[in-house]
Amino acid sequence: MSPADSPSADRIIGDILELHAHCGVLGQDALLPVLHAIQDRLGFIPPDAVEGLAHSFNLSRAEVHGVITFYHYFKTTPPARCTVQICRAEACQSMGGDALLSHASQALGCGLHEHSHDGGFALEPVYCLGYCATAPAIMINDAVHARVTPARFDTLVAKATANAGEVA
Ligand code: FES
Known part of the structure; x- marks a missing residue:
């Protein structure tokens, strides 16, 4: 249930x-x-x-x-434990944001506005986090991370998974 x-x-x-x-x-x-x-x-x-x-x-x-x-604001599925927001604004796009999004989609197994198969992660776009000088930037729950490479993305997601496990 x-x-x-x-x-x-x-x-x-x-x-x-x-x-x-x-x-x-x-x-x-x-x-x-x-x-x-x-x-x-x-x-x-x-x-x-x-x-x-x-x-x-x-x-x-x-x-x-x-x-x-x-209204896109309304959700019809339970919220994920972790929300990963990938900056889709110009500065981040010019610094590898598209490749990072592609990696994130593959790593989490879902596209933008979707949840990972286990429901643990939601992948959402965001438009400028104010970290343009250190792009590309992402936000995992309330924490912003700058200069995110695909390898760093994997490390951050692994940490978020471990933290969510501690809370659950
Ligand atoms: S464009 Fe991505 S943080 Fe500003």
Whole structure:
């Protein structure tokens, strides 16, 4: 059973719906605030929640799904333990950013906006981390790393994996 299926996720969503209802009624204008609140609490919008949300807002499942997928901000899968952001802005691209992205995709087994197969890493683009003079730069969770070569990338990912294992 995934965290999304756990009773606690259902309860959290139920509490959020209750909080946004006025006199027990949920106006359709509350859908976006509710989706934001769910993602803030759970890290994503569980696909299993769509039917209940549709019922609560008197919308079709397709309408709720349409809103969730329209906004790239909303995630429908649990967040990865580590997020790797590769700078795609000009200075980093001119210093080997494309090759670094290609290496990262191969090393993690996923492309941009995807998760690695084990769900441990998310690979995302970022546009300038302010480290242009020491490009190419990446960010792993909250830590920025500059002058990242493919070999250094592997070392950083191995450290992040070890750290995530300690926390888990
Ligand atoms: S362009 Fe990559 S850090 Fe500025």
